[in-house]
Amino acid sequence: MAKSAVFELNDISYAYLPGQAALSGVNLSVAAGERLVLLGPNGCGKSTLQKVLAGLIFPAGRVAAFGQDITAAAMSDKKFAAAFRRKVGFVFQNSDVQIFCASVRDEIMFGPLAMGLPPDDARQRAEETMAFVGIGALADRLPHHLSGGEKKKVAVAAVLAVNPDVLILDEPTNGLDPRTQRWMLEALAGLAAAGKTVITATHHLDIVGELAERVAVMDETHTIVATGRPADILRDRELLLAANLIDERYHVHLHGDDGHVHIHRHEAARGRHP
Amino acid sequence: MTPLPTWLATGETGPLLTAERRWRRADYLTKTLADIQKIMAEDILQTGVAARPGFLQALEPRVKTVAAATLLIAVALAAGIPALAAFHCLLFLAALASGLGPKPYLIRTWLPALVFAGFAVLPAIFSWVTPGHPVLVVYDGADWHIGPFALPAQLAVTRQGLTAAAMVLLRAAASLGIVALLVKTTRWPALTKALQALGMPAVFVLVLELAYRYLFLFLLLLADYLLGRRSRLVGAEPALAKLEWVGGTLAGFLRLAGEYSKEIAAAMQARGFGGEARPAPAGRPGVREACLAVAVALIFVSLVGGKYLGQIGGL
Numbered sequence: 032m033a034k035s036a037v038f039e040l041n042d043i044s045y046a047y048l049p050g051q052a053a054l055s056g057v058n059l060s061v062a063a064g065e066r067l068v069l070l071g072p073n074g075c076g077k078s079t080l081q082k083v084l085a086g087l088i089f090p091a092g093r094v095a096a097f098g099q100d101i102t103a104a105a106m107s108d109k110k111f112a113a114a115f116r117r118k119v120g121f122v123f124q125n126s127d128v129q130i131f132c133a134s135v136r137d138e139i140m141f142g143p144l145a146m147g148l149p150p151d152d153a154r155q156r157a158e159e160t161m162a163f164v165g166i167g168a169l170a171d172r173l174p175h176h177l178s179g180g181e182k183k184k185v186a187v188a189a190v191l192a193v194n195p196d197v198l199i200l201d202e203p204t205n206g207l208d209p210r211t212q213r214w215m216l217e218a219l220a221g222l223a224a225a226g227k228t229v230i231t232a233t234h235h236l237d238i239v240g241e242l243a244e245r246v247a248v249m250d251e252t253h254t255i256v257a258t259g260r261p262a263d264i265l266r267d268r269e270l271l272l273a274a275n276l277i278d279e280r281y282h283v284h285l286h287g288d289d290g291h292v293h294i295h296r297h298e299a300a301r302g303r304h305p
Numbered sequence: 306m307t308p309l310p311t312w313l314a315t316g317e318t319g320p321l322l323t324a325e326r327r328w329r330r331a332d333y334l335t336k337t338l339a340d341i342q343k344i345m346a347e348d349i350l351q352t353g354v355a356a357r358p359g360f361l362q363a364l365e366p367r368v369k370t371v372a373a374a375t376l377l378i379a380v381a382l383a384a385g386i387p388a389l390a391a392f393h394c395l396l397f398l399a400a401l402a403s404g405l406g407p408k409p410y411l412i413r414t415w416l417p418a419l420v421f422a423g424f425a426v427l428p429a430i431f432s433w434v435t436p437g438h439p440v441l442v443v444y445d446g447a448d449w450h451i452g453p454f455a456l457p458a459q460l461a462v463t464r465q466g467l468t469a470a471a472m473v474l475l476r477a478a479a480s481l482g483i484v485a486l487l488v489k490t491t492r493w494p495a496l497t498k499a500l501q502a503l504g505m506p507a508v509f510v511l512v513l514e515l516a517y518r519y520l521f522l523f524l525l526l527l528a529d530y531l532l533g534r535r536s537r538l539v540g541a542e543p544a545l546a547k548l549e550w551v552g553g554t555l556a557g558f559l560r561l562a563g564e565y566s567k568e569i570a571a572a573m574q575a576r577g578f579g580g581e582a583r584p585a586p587a588g589r590p591g592v593r594e595a596c597l598a599v600a601v602a603l604i605f606v607s608l609v610g611g612k613y614l615g616q617i618g619g620l
Contacts, residue, residue: 048342099324106324109541110322111322117318129537147540165306193539195318225314
């Protein structure tokens, strides 16, 4: 049976400033429980598209989530907006912008308390979330005293504590050390296995195979130019070059469900890849 | 890795409820985001106007800056309403010739002049403040008292009051027009370099340039903070929580500004900056600039001359 669509986007366009398109004619459908990666170079509109999905900005075109139109008017209904945000959690690229409480524990309790959980339940939930994310020792620290990786974990924990159905993450592995990066990939895989829809934006090809079951490639025209399975996308050297995701010397290793693929420049030049 | 908590491994939310189909007032997050976007759009527009060919854009920035300063002095000393009105016509024509557009120019000059200067000079039109020949009588022959104080028997708008108010308004609007034309038709780096070439301390110029650069960085960051807040509003937001967030965000920005300033100073030192002033490269004034100087001198004399030259002649 086909999975129901969580998001349906039709002909989406958005410009932050007049004449400077951030999104142009984007069409996208995301199924419930899907692991989707938005893959594209810097400035192609991945983050903007994620903000559209998260109901933070409102573009021209139609955006539907869970079968309902997401418009500025709809989101001005505070009850509807709160219900939508319970279902859709967004982890920003810059963790600082979404961490605003006085301590890590307060930060993670903010969502559960806002949802109306009793304080004891909210505290219990925060403790369990911190244990899952591995930041129990940071509970009483001030957020601005944390390292970049710790802040990222706090931001993820703060969103997870609300238990959203959809997780949207903007460049979740950027600036993380290898161990934290590995933790992030495994945590997202675990959440996806539990049925969460996980939508990740990245330009790092080496994590796409692990993060995605479907990839949407965006390029500098601010639209989606291809969608497909990670292995198919990563093998399409012409597409990756045209989208400015690799250069001529790039060498790809693909891990994950689709086996292990290498592309070497000298092999590609002789037409022997993959 | 620690296993997922049970509650996290299950969906907790039911179907999304239906939104009420009516518009509500924008909240503080929406309004602030819209304001930030407006400021950024205005800056893009301003940069575009300053970079495109035009009458004032073609002038050397130092000469233009000196001319603007001279005209500001002339406007402050101007003696008559007809001369000021004529000068306004010249400013308007210069704005049109520089591609500013009539509406943006008039809004930028007359709106603040009317709102701020107009409000301040409003009492001056009445006989209580500026006695003189009445042109509109509000009341006459009244015998009103406020406690032990008797109000004047007449309240009227006087010709002298209107003249004084008109002078103030015309001067304010002309000053705003001069500054608007200078700023709108000169790219910011060229303007700061001109100020430096004209003797403004290099450190002050540097601070101006950095402030302009980092103002926009902080605006973008603030926009992300607002979206970050919005993304986590999963329930009703009490008024106190709003205030706490605003206060916390301001404190966070102050801390961030402090950290940034240290980093920027270190980056400048790493690139060899030791706080010393370096002369800014300057263009060479030509025929156009000479014509401007003559025009400014003529305008100066026209605005000021009748009053002060007459006094000098009387000596």
